[in-house]
Amino acid sequence: MRVTKRGGSGARPQQRARKTRSTGDPGTKAAPATAVPADVVPAETAGPGSEAVRPAGSSAAAGTAAPRRGRRWPAVVLPLLGALLLAGAALAYVLTSPARYSAEALVAVLSEDTDGAVSEPLTSIWVEIGNSDAVLDRVTDELGVSRSALDEGLTVSVSSSAPLISIRASTGDAERSAAWANATAEALLDEDDADRVPGWSLEQVTSAQPAQRADQPPTLLLVAAGAVLGALVGASAAQLLAARARRRGARA
Structure with a gap:
């Protein structure tokens, strides 16, 4: 009994070209879409309870403004504190002498x-x-x-x-x-x-006679001198702190 083989002329599956659908002008390329967080909306449409989109760098500028303002307090507080301390010490000396x-x-x-x-x-x-x-x-x-x-x-x-x-x-x-x-x-x-x-x-x-009253020390002069000296010491301390802060900032 003979078995006959059929030739390889069977039908081959035909490849179909897939057509891509395009929208818009074929001569222009569509810009890639940027992902916008769901909780951030544009400033024009921002309503109550929503967060508007802020320009880049605005938060950094706000963050650096506060430290600059904070560095000014020693220049005001330290001279005032020094004046109060030394003026008080001079007054205490006069009262307790x-x-x-x-x-x-x-x-x-x-x-x-x-x-x-x-x-x-x-x-x-x-x-x-x-x-x-x-x-x-x-x-x-x-x-x-x-x-x-x-x-x-x-x-x-x-x-x-x-x-x-x-x-x-x-x-x-x-x-x-x-x-x-x-x-x-x-x-x-x-x-x-x-x-x-x-x-x-x-x-x-x-001839010397016994005094009827005790000597009056120059209270006002001593207190004023103490206040001026204390203010100078406080100002010098503030300058030293400012110079140290600048050196730290330069190293950073």
Whole structure:
């Protein structure tokens, strides 16, 4: 029995060309569509509760404006804080300082010659004698006080109003201040008896009297000076902080 094979002339499946559908002008290409988030709508159609599309970079500009404004506060706060602190410290010092009482004795330098004129340099010579150890040691022995206490509370100088020797004592007691000034004047007159400066003599013009009121410190001046100094210190601190912030920004 023979089996016959049919030739390969069978029908082949025909390929069909697929037609692509296009819309619009065939000479132009359609721009790719950009995806817009569902919760963002254009500014023209933005309604209540919806978020409008903002230009790029607007949020960055708003973010940098706040730090710049924040960097300005040290330049204002630190000088003000420094002024308040030092002014308050000066006021506290004035209020808590113990009361001081001053007394002054005046000694005149007289010429033995009626035509001789008293000059300030000549008076200064007697001031140096009044500040010498010979005079001050005699005063400490008479008053029974230490030399350091006497040096702290006693001043021998040329009077600012006339060529006179001003002997001024300042202590916490009015009677003590007057006693110190008068004792120093007497010790200086004893030096005159020794003829320290030939042709000239000394005479006590006024005796020291106990003060009725305590000395008034320059409260307003001290407070104002403290405020100015505190403001300068605060401004310097603010400049240092600003310079440090600029260096950090440059490194970043």
